[in-house]
Amino acid sequence: MPQHIAVIMDGNGRWATKRALPRKAGHKEGVKTLLSIARHAFERGVRYFTVYAFSTENKFRPADEVNALVDLIREHFSRSFNDFVKSGIRVNVLGDRQFFPDDVIAILDKIENESKEGDKGTFNIALNYGARAEIARAINLLVQSGEEVTEQSISRYLYTANQPDPDIIIRTGGEKRLSNFLLYQSAYTELFFSDTLWPDFSKNEFDEILVKFHDRNRRYGKV
Ligand code: IPE
Numbered sequence: 143m144p145q146h147i148a149v150i151m152d153g154n155g156r157w158a159t160k161r162a163l164p165r166k167a168g169h170k171e172g173v174k175t176l177l178s179i180a181r182h183a184f185e186r187g188v189r190y191f192t193v194y195a196f197s198t199e200n201k202f203r204p205a206d207e208v209n210a211l212v213d214l215i216r217e218h219f220s221r222s223f224n225d226f227v228k229s230g231i232r233v234n235v236l237g238d239r240q241f242f243p244d245d246v247i248a249i250l251d252k253i254e255n256e257s258k259e260g261d262k263g264t265f266n267i268a269l270n271y272g273a274r275a276e277i278a279r280a281i282n283l284l285v286q287s288g289e290e291v292t293e294q295s296i297s298r299y300l301y302t303a304n305q306p307d308p309d310i311i312i313r314t315g316g317e318k319r320l321s322n323f324l325l326y327q328s329a330y331t332e333l334f335f336s337d338t339l340w341p342d343f344s345k346n347e348f349d350e351i352l353v354k355f356h357d358r359n360r361r362y363g364k365v
């Protein structure tokens with residue numbers, strides 16, 4: 143069983159446009175898929191589940207769409223995600239939360255605090271996250287600490303400190319790129335690309351990816 147699965151949840155906007163709906167309707171539907179797939183992943187025994195929900199670049203989208211995304215974050219971090227906390231899942235935000243309004247920052251801080259003893263799994267949600275910004279931040283913190291710069295010490299200052307690297311990254315929505323997601327952590331991650339638009343992604347497709355993962359030969363540069 144892979145310990146850590148990460149997902150680039152792409153295709154919400156196209157899902158909505160295909161239905162002549164505003165893009166934000168796609169994000170709303172995408173949250174439903176997120177809640178169901180995250181629950182399923184933890185039930186399958188995944189220990190770390192990470193999703194890319196909002197990139198450092200996504201904040202330059204039209205204000206109407208950014209506001210809709212911030213509203214969804216406010217709504218779900220104060221309600222739906224509490225079910226994960228109740229079942230012992232630690233909720234962890236990756237990224238620079240200072241971008242968000244104060245009340246949203248308070249909600250994110252609160253859920254992290256309330257769930258920090260959770261030992262049934264870790265649910266990482268990347269919000270205003272970019273891997274290059276994450277690496278630059280880590281190196282700054284490392285230099286300030288006076289520690290030697292090594293592969294391991296850099297890891298310890300990333301948002302994913304003390305977590306295993308992802309075994310799997312799934313990207314839905316048809317594009318074949320990482321879009322600034324987990325660049326340091328994904329050195330030996332198995333990549334899976336699906337044409338399914340995120341709101342249509344199913345537990346069944348998730349399980350199919352797990353089966354394919356077992357057929358991959360992870361050599362880590364060895365023979
Ligand atoms: C991914 O869906 C969710 C976010 C980036 C917030 P998109 O909004 O990128 O959907 P497409 O790629 O335009 O279809």
Ligand code: IPE
Pocket residue numbers: 150151152194195196197200317319321
């Ligand atoms: C990546 O999707 C970010 C998230 C899924 C949150 P984008 O839609 O922003 O990526 P690009 O623009 O296609 O690279």
Ligand code: MG
Pocket residue numbers: 152153315
């Ligand atoms: Mg996209």
